[in-house]
Amino acid sequence: MTAVRIWLSSGRLCQLAVALLAASACAASPVAQATPPAKGAASDARLASPSSPSAKGGSPSPIAGVPDPSARCFSSPGAGPYVLIGQALYNVADPVHPQLMCLIKNTVAHLYTQDTFAYLRRSGDEATEVVVRSMGSGNESVVAGWTLKLLEGPFGKVGSWTPDGNVAASAVSGTDASGNPTIQIWLFNESLQPKRRMLYDFLQPLTDCICRFGLAPPTLAFSADGQYLASAWPIGKGAAPLHIYRVADASLTRTLDMIDGQAFWSPTGHRLYVTTRRDAPQSWTPELGFQSLDGSNAWVFMPGISADGAWVAYTAGLPPDSLSPPKLRVYVYNQAAGKTRMLTDQARSEVTFVRNGWVWYREEAPCTNCAGQTGPTDKVFAMDLSTGVETPIVFTPGESPSSLNSGWSTGQFWPSS
Numbered sequence: 001m002t003a004v005r006i007w008l009s010s011g012r013l014c015q016l017a018v019a020l021l022a023a024s025a026c027a028a029s030p031v032a033q034a035t036p037p038a039k040g041a042a043s044d045a046r047l048a049s050p051s052s053p054s055a056k057g058g059s060p061s062p063i064a065g066v067p068d069p070s071a072r073c074f075s076s077p078g079a080g081p082y083v084l085i086g087q088a089l090y091n092v093a094d095p096v097h098p099q100l101m102c103l104i105k106n107t108v109a110h111l112y113t114q115d116t117f118a119y120l121r122r123s124g125d126e127a128t129e130v131v132v133r134s135m136g137s138g139n140e141s142v143v144a145g146w147t148l149k150l151l152e153g154p155f156g157k158v159g160s161w162t163p164d165g166n167v168a169a170s171a172v173s174g175t176d177a178s179g180n181p182t183i184q185i186w187l188f189n190e191s192l193q194p195k196r197r198m199l200y201d202f203l204q205p206l207t208d209c210i211c212r213f214g215l216a217p218p219t220l221a222f223s224a225d226g227q228y229l230a231s232a233w234p235i236g237k238g239a240a241p242l243h244i245y246r247v248a249d250a251s252l253t254r255t256l257d258m259i260d261g262q263a264f265w266s267p268t269g270h271r272l273y274v275t276t277r278r279d280a281p282q283s284w285t286p287e288l289g290f291q292s293l294d295g296s297n298a299w300v301f302m303p304g305i306s307a308d309g310a311w312v313a314y315t316a317g318l319p320p321d322s323l324s325p326p327k328l329r330v331y332v333y334n335q336a337a338g339k340t341r342m343l344t345d346q347a348r349s350e351v352t353f354v355r356n357g358w359v360w361y362r363e364e365a366p367c368t369n370c371a372g373q374t375g376p377t378d379k380v381f382a383m384d385l386s387t388g389v390e391t392p393i394v395f396t397p398g399e400s401p402s403s404l405n406s407g408w409s410t411g412q413f414w415p416s417s
Contacts, residue, residue, distance in 0.1 A: 069107035069121045069131075075099055077115035077135045082414045083354040084111055086407030088399075089135075095358045095382045096391050100399040102135060103406060108150070108157050111414040118143070120150050120159050130165060146188040147196055148172075154183045154204065155218040155233070162226040166190040167247055169220055169229055174201060185220070185231045185243070187250055197250060202240035205233060212375075213301045213315075216262050223270035228253065228286070230263050230272055244272070244286075253286055267309045267416055275299045295338035297331070304410030306353045310335055311385070313351045313359050328374065330361045332385060343383055344390055347374055352411045357385050360393065362408070378402045 075091070078099075083092050087105050090098040102117070109119040115135050123129045129145035148170045150159025155171035162168075167189050174184045181204040188196050218233040219242065232242035242256040242263055262275045272284045280296045281303075301315040312333040317326020330351035333340045343351065347364035354360050361383075362376040378400060380393045393400075401408055 067106040069119055070105040071102060071107075071109075071117075071119060071133055072104075073102040073133075073135045073138065075101050075135075077101065080114060080414055081355045082111060084109065084117075084412040085352065085354070085360070086401055086409050088401055088404050088406040089117065090354075092354045092358070095354055095360070095384075095393075097394050098354075098399075100396065100404075103404060108159050111412060111416075112163075114414065120161075122149070122151055125149075128159065128168070128170075130161065144168075148186055148188050155220055158218055158220050160220050160222055160229075162222055164226075167222065167226060169222070169231070171218065171220060171231075173204075176201075176203070180204075183233070187229065187245070187247070189247060189250065191248075192250060199229075199231070199245055199250060199252075200240075200243060202233075205235050205239050212373075219263050221263075221265055222247070223265045223272070224268050225270050228270050228272075230265065232256075232263065234258055234260070242274070244284075246286075254284075256284075262303070264303065264305065267305060267307055273303070273305065273312070275303055293333070293335070293338070295340055296333050297340050299333070301328075302350055302352070302410060304352050306356055307413040307416055308356050310356075311353070313353055315349045315351055315361075328364050330359075332359065343388070348381070349376055350408055352409070353413070354382075354411050355413065359383050359385065360411075376408075 078091055079093065081092055082101065083090055087103055088100060089102040089104065091101055092098050104117070104119060107119045107121060109117050112118045112132055116132050117135070118130050118132045120128055121131055123145060126149060127145060127147050128150040129142050131140050132143050133140045144161065144165025146168045148168055149172065150161070150168060150170045151157055153171045154173045158171065160169045167187070169188070170186050172184045172186055174182045176182050182201045183204055184201040185199045186196065187199050215235045220231050222229050227247055229245045229247055230242060231245070232240060234241055239258065241258045242260050243252060244254045245251065246253050256274065260274045260276045264273055265271070266273070270285060273281060274284055275281045275298070279298060281293055281299050282290045283293060284290050298316065299312060299314040300317065303312055303314040305312050312335070313330070315328055315330055317328055328347060328349040329345065330343045330348045331340055332343060343359070343361070348361050349364050351359050351361035359382070360380055363379040363381065364374040365377045367373055367375045380400065381390050382393050383390050
């Protein structure tokens with residue numbers, strides 16, 4: 001990286017402390033690269049024989065320079081519940097002793113039913129299709145497809161679609177009249193004419209941040225009821241504010257302020273939670289507009305909502321002085337009670353819900369290559385919010401996120417409520 005320390009603090013974008021030395025290298029402790037355990041049959045998604053594609057789907061073909069999706073499953077599906085953390089799918093019937101179910105790479109995936117998940121794959125140069133895969137049998141079928149590229153675009157792997165396959169959204173690279181690079185937001189809606197249309201575009205932001213948590217990721221997501229699309233990447237020079245479109249007619253419902261940064265939808269309906277560079281987050285609906293969230297503090301890093309929508313979990317720092325990195329702690333916000341609580345006054349980070357009432361989070365420890373800072377270790381803790389007891393998670397050898405090199409993100413659940 002560089003000899004400059006940059007970090008996110010109190011929801012604001014990266015701040016420079018030029019006198020301090022490189023920080024980003026400490027974002028994670030070195031971990032062993034291990035292959036997933038061979039638990040039963042595992043097949044690559046590209047090699048599996050799909051059932052007859054629906055009329056919406058196309059025929060997959062290799063594309064130079066684009067990695068094929070890979071979906072490998074190691075255990076037969078059980079009763080669940082399940083959580084998808086990064087690229088690893090776990091059975092969390094026992095959250096302290098999770099069971100690895102599948103590892104899904106080079107694509108965007110969503111849990112679909114009790115024993116299936118759906119993932120994206122490219123179909124030729126200009127199209128994308130959705131493949132549903134059975135965790136038990138490995139059988140696959142194409143259930144939707146669009147003349148849009150939803151993978152490997154300027155937003156990365158952030159393609160979004162509704163479960164019925166009738167609506168999809170994507171970010172596409174473009175140029176303006178002066179030849180400047182832009183990002184275009186496109187919507188595909190089976191019910192509209194034309195079905196494929198560009199909603200808006202904005203200049204490609206200039207982004208350079210050596211942050212522990214990186215810059216705020218782009219937003220491109222449909223509300224749970226499929227009625228609205230939220231899209232934004234309000235960072236850097238050329239940034240654009242959050243746009244909210246009504247899917248039914250592709251009309252612009254609201255443009256938010258530039259200080260309204262990351263956003264995520266409630267797991268039901270169309271309530272949007274907006275993390276702002278104000279002191280506290282807010283919620284928004286088209287019917288009621290913005291509403292404050294009593295008892296909330298700034299949701300600084302990686303905010304995520306529980307499957308039932310009752311809680312929000314996030315990471316934040318204890319107030320540092322202007323030249324010190326934050327001392328990371330994990331928090332939850334109870335919407336009904338209007339209260340925020342620190343889960344433990346120990347160095348912890350990257351908290352996420354894995355099922356209703358349960359969170360996982362990572363241990364923080366001093367880095368060997370970044371004096372004065374901390375980074376996540378291989379140790380992951382679980383907590384039942386009803387008891388407040390912290391318990392180290394016991395992964396089967398080779399099945400932890402760090403061993404799998406599967407990444408870490410806010411959890412995606414089955415069941416979804």
